[in-house]
Amino acid sequence: MDRYNVIENKNKREIVLLKAHPCVWGKCSFCDYIDDNSTDEEEMTKVNKEQLDKVTGKYGVLEVINSGSCFEIPQDTLQYIKKVVVEKKIKKLFFESHWCYRNRLQEMKDFFGIPIVFKIGVESFDNDFRNGFLNKNARFATYEEVKQYFQSVCLMVGIKGQTKEMIKKDIDIVLKNFDYATINIFTPNTTPIERDEELIEWFSKEYRFLEKYDHIEVLFENTDFGVGD
Structure with missing residues (x-):
């Protein structure tokens, strides 16, 4: 599995995919990403150090x-990230967090002492689809609540059961209210969730203009950031 890459197009940055403790929720209906979780501290420390040692500070x-x-990243690894931040003169970090940690984000800001952009996988702002079908357990009522804590949102597109109207509303919210966004085109995996090819084809044509937006990244494959499997 590739765990380090340099993103050279939009939002130039280095990216590392680290191993961490089990996801606090771990019950999203579409996700088998959690198979990368671990409880082996020694293994996590070794794998994470190897990847973090590749960071150059290029951007x-x-x-x-x-x-x-x-x-959920092990404390030893967090300390090592901080070491890399200092040594490689990193000026900005991007981190991901589940909604349930929203009141702890300041802890990370205080620990690293540099600006952090926090990303959240909302998948959709349609509450029934997000929590009822996708089982995200992200129980906010409006995008304004999300905006209070997070600067970047991740949306999911192309799942059977999703509609064009949902997607239109989601994209509209993102374009008007968030500094960054990642739109993930659903890739079939080991879960029962099905991909909607017709919806993806429509999205690809309808929202081709998003290529021009520097703050919006569309991933047609879940490895488009150059990490993962």
Whole structure:
């Protein structure tokens, strides 16, 4: 599995995919990403150090992702990230977090002492689809609540049961209200969730203009950031 890459197009940055403790929720109906979780501290420390040692500081920006939230990254690894931040002169970090950690984000900001962009996988702002069908357990009522805590949102597109109207509303919210967004085209995996090819084809044509937006990244494959399997 590739765990380090340099993103050279939009939002130039280095990215590392680290191993971490099990996701605090781990019950999303579409996700088998959590299979990368671990409880072996020694293994996690070894794998994570190997990847973090590849960071050069080329753009002064580092994105750290894992199969869950940044709060599940082992403490030893967090300390090592901080060491890398200082040595490689990293000026900005990107981290991911589940909604349930929203009141702890300041802890990470205080620990690292540099600006952090927090990403959240909302998948959709349609509450019934997000929590009822996708089982995200992200129980906010409006995008304004999300905006209070997170600067970047991740949306999911192309799942059977999703509609064009949902997607239109989601994209509209993102374009008007968030500094960054990642739109993930659903890739079939080991879960029962099905991909909607017709919806994806429509999205690809309808929203081709998103290529021009520097703050919007569309991933047609879940490895388009150059990490993962």
